[in-house]
Amino acid sequence: MELGQAVTIALVIIILLILASCVKVVPQAQAYVLERLGGYQDTWHVGIHFKVPFIDRVARRVVLKEQVVDFAPQPVITKDNVTMRIDTVVFFQITDPKLYAYGVDNPIMAIENLTATNLRNIIGDLELDQTLTSREVINTKMRVSLDVATDPWGIKVTRVELKNIIPPAAIQDAMEKQMKAERERRESILRAEGEKRSTVLVAEGKKESAILEAEAEKQAAILRAEAKKEATIREAEGQAQAILAVQQANADGIKFLNEAGTTKEVIQLKSLEAFAKAADGKATKIIIPSEIQGMAGLVKSLTEVGNDKLL
Numbered sequence: 249m250e251l252g253q254a255v256t257i258a259l260v261i262i263i264l265l266i267l268a269s270c271v272k273v274v275p276q277a278q279a280y281v282l283e284r285l286g287g288y289q290d291t292w293h294v295g296i297h298f299k300v301p302f303i304d305r306v307a308r309r310v311v312l313k314e315q316v317v318d319f320a321p322q323p324v325i326t327k328d329n330v331t332m333r334i335d336t337v338v339f340f341q342i343t344d345p346k347l348y349a350y351g352v353d354n355p356i357m358a359i360e361n362l363t364a365t366n367l368r369n370i371i372g373d374l375e376l377d378q379t380l381t382s383r384e385v386i387n388t389k390m391r392v393s394l395d396v397a398t399d400p401w402g403i404k405v406t407r408v409e410l411k412n413i414i415p416p417a418a419i420q421d422a423m424e425k426q427m428k429a430e431r432e433r434r435e436s437i438l439r440a441e442g443e444k445r446s447t448v449l450v451a452e453g454k455k456e457s458a459i460l461e462a463e464a465e466k467q468a469a470i471l472r473a474e475a476k477k478e479a480t481i482r483e484a485e486g487q488a489q490a491i492l493a494v495q496q497a498n499a500d501g502i503k504f505l506n507e508a509g510t511t512k513e514v515i516q517l518k519s520l521e522a523f524a525k526a527a528d529g530k531a532t533k534i535i536i537p538s539e540i541q542g543m544a545g546l547v548k549s550l551t552e553v554g555n556d557k558l559l
Contacts, residue, residue: 272297272306279345283307291345310345314406317356321414322364324371326379333414334371336363338394339407347402355401359394363408366393376415383410 273296274280280292284304292306299305321335338359342348352358370389371379379386390408398405415423 266301270299270301270304272299277311277313279310279312280306281308281310281345281349288346288350308345308349310342310348312342312345314339314341317359318411319360319363321412322367324368326371326374326376328375330376330419331416332371332376332379332419333412334367335411336367336390337409337411338363338405339409340398340403340405342402343404344402347400351401355398355403358401359398359403359405362394362397363390366390366397376419380413380415383413386410 272280272292274292274294276294278294280297281288282290282292282297282299282304283306284300288307289304317338317340319336319338321333323331323333325331340359348355367386367390370386374382374386387408387410391405394405394408
């Protein structure tokens with residue numbers, strides 16, 4: 249009885265293990281290719297799946313995420329017969345797990361060989377300078393060509409990048425010399441431009457200085473002329489006022505003398521007093537008539553005689 253129970257328990261355990269092995273859970277971004285009796289049966293995607301024991305088997309687990317493959321540098325020859333080494337990076341994604349599992353034996357090696365072949369074909373149509381400056385064009389051509397070639401394998405090539413372009417040592421040395429000469433040429437141009445700019449600025453400064461000096465001289469001349477004009481006007485106004493004062497005094501004196509019946513000599517003396525009053529100690533030039541000058545001399549003589557008598 250105990251032996252029968254043990255056999256029963258063993259059978260139950262074996263059945264449970266078999267059933268457990270028939271349950272498969274496919275994780276995210278993966279796919280399982282299922283075969284039944286050696287032939288393709290189905291493709292399992294994310295979730296839980298069951299297979300028939302001893303008949304079905306998971307032939308391949310396929311990663312559906314985008315993958316990156318870095319290939320070793322490949323020797324290529326340009327149109328102008330320059331040999332260089334180029335290494336590429338290919339980004340691809342599996343779109344059909346069935347085609348990927350059965351389309352080609354070694355997909356990565358197949359992509360590498362396709363990359364090398366297409367790279368040689370594309371670079372062979374370009375010269376060295378074009379190769380060094382046309383990375384984007386080469387990348388686009390490579391991606392399109394590889395995408396078409398890998399489509400029957402369930403693979404989509406999303407990007408192709410030229411990682412390094414390594415020309416021969418002699419070419420590198422010549423390129424470095426060329427770059428050095430170009431830098432020196434640009435330096436010379438910049439130095440010449442700077443000197444030219446400096447000369448222009450100095451000339452403009454001198455020009456502005458000359459203009460300012462001429463403007464200042466002009467303003468000074470105008471101010472001097474204005475001052476001279478003002479002085480002349482003031483002097484003329486002073487002379488005119490003096491003459492008016494003398495004339496007014498003469499008129500007043502004549503009027504007074506006519507009213508008082510004064511003699512001619514007194515009139516002349518009054519005129520002299522009016523001239524003196526008009527001068528009033530100012531630096532004013534006054535022309536005295538000869539008659540008044542004679543009267544002034546007469547008055548002086550009479551004054552001296554009067555003084556002698558008093559002594």
